[in-house]
Amino acid sequence: MRIVVTGASGNVGSALLRRLRLDGEHEVVGVARRVPAGVVDGVRWVSVDLAEPGSRGRLCQAFAGADAVVHLAWAFQPSHQVGYLESVGVGGSQRVLQASAVADVAHVVHVSSVGAYSPKRDDRAVDESWPVDGVPTSSYSRHKAAVERLLDGYDGPPVARLRPGIAGQASAGSALLRYGLPVVVPAKMVGALPALPMPAGLTIAMVHADDLADAIVRVLERRAEGAFNLAAPTPVTAPMIAEVLGARWVDTPAGLARGALALSWHARLQPLAPGWFDLACGVPALDSSRAVDELGWSPKTDAVSVLRELVEGMSRAGAGDTAVLRERSVRSELADLFRHGPVSHRVRP
Template identity: 45%
Template structure:
């Protein structure tokens, strides 16, 4: 099959390349990213195109790339700069619009869209919801608002074209982790002056005891995408491993002592420190963690025959061990995190929370 993947060098994209590059598969893989990686290792068997989905010309560039594609997997998304939400919306919502427009124009066989648990509305925290739950998002989270808006774009297309349009698959996973993404995740989440090695050495974990979130390993998400492509399965699919992750599970993996700090207090601390430019994560991410529901994955198990190989605690341990070992890949978004590089770029190009390329 000819498969085009936007965001193919990121967290899920790297896992999907691993899955689709297996010896028993014979796919033509095309990657669409802002910064194509060096064609080595896992990234060697891919034809790369450099496209910024936030640019006005993205749809026309993509149409040419999508010609003859059996499937387009749309993974590209932005997590930084958190202080420039206008750009993040252009990339997330505008990029999804461009991908959908190009897929329709090129008569692509199937479009698989990376949605998220973040598209779901609040009101059922700690409870499982199926794919029929409201996708209106969490209003205080820019990430959630954009994920919700992107799904609304897909809704509008399906309402207009119905069965005559491109078949659309929506994956709605919980929080996605893997060892290879450790450096990339920490680049987005840690201030430049904090070493990665400090995270696994935390003696205490100040967190609300109510924490209860869905989590899944990137390899299992990749397996779901692969199954959906093989089966031409459309519609929405929740993806999460068991058990739900709470404060106790995080503390056990870290070997840290649990300390209860109410989420409201944590939210104020996160907001103040972000406004003071002491750390790069806005309060919306904390609000998301204490608002999104758990996921009923019955549909994925039934229609995709999907069963996660990693438990959530194993997945969490995998990424934490990666943090301790400064795990990374050769792609630009997942490259080794360097404190020197981050501090230098903060001084010469501006803080990561304001520049387009983290």
């Protein structure tokens, strides 16, 4: 099978390429803005900037002869440049869908997110029928919901839309540090937090990147269509996060915690937008029964273990072989800060 993967250099993309290499029977094309040179580990790389309106032609060339396209590409920073994030997430997704239709690709797998869902009403897990109107105060959520609407009106190849929880693995540690912490905070400080002020209602659906990659391959093998939730059975809560961090959990009113995050973000002290806090407090737990029943999928790693691996990866600045997953250090981040400005404003990191 000839499979083209957009966003192949990122967290989930690296796990998917790893999983596809295990099969050893696929021709894989990796699409990313910053790519390794030539053919690496059997993957042919193509550089495409999905933010560019003219990128559709390059995508058509990359998709020519493909049996399937897996669309993973998304931008998480610069958080202060929402227009750029939309041009990658929504505009880029639209161009991927258009190019898939032009290239007559047989199957498209779009990896959406739990973030596309409307806010929860209680603690019950929701299935794929839950509304996908997003959390309005989160640009990430709004953009994921906007792509869901694009898919609703799409007249092209059959599409599967996957809605995973937060996907994690140790090699994403440096990327998470880069996107979520001030540049002067060293990795080893991740486990040195004495207290964690978070509201009791915060819950986060999680899935290991390898489990998500396994689900994607199962979807490809079955040419499955429609929506699939993908998450480890029990979501992570504020007390669980504190325990993994070795910190004391302090039950804090959501408004107070959000206010502190928003002030530090607006003051350019840290790069994490307050919409991520709203997302963590608002999105529902996920019922993954459809994936279990129809794909035979079963996550091997529970949510707390995913969190532990992520925290461990962050504490040692875990990294991968691509530009997105490159190792992060205070020295390298300060150098990038002086050369290119803060990551929260940097349109071309």
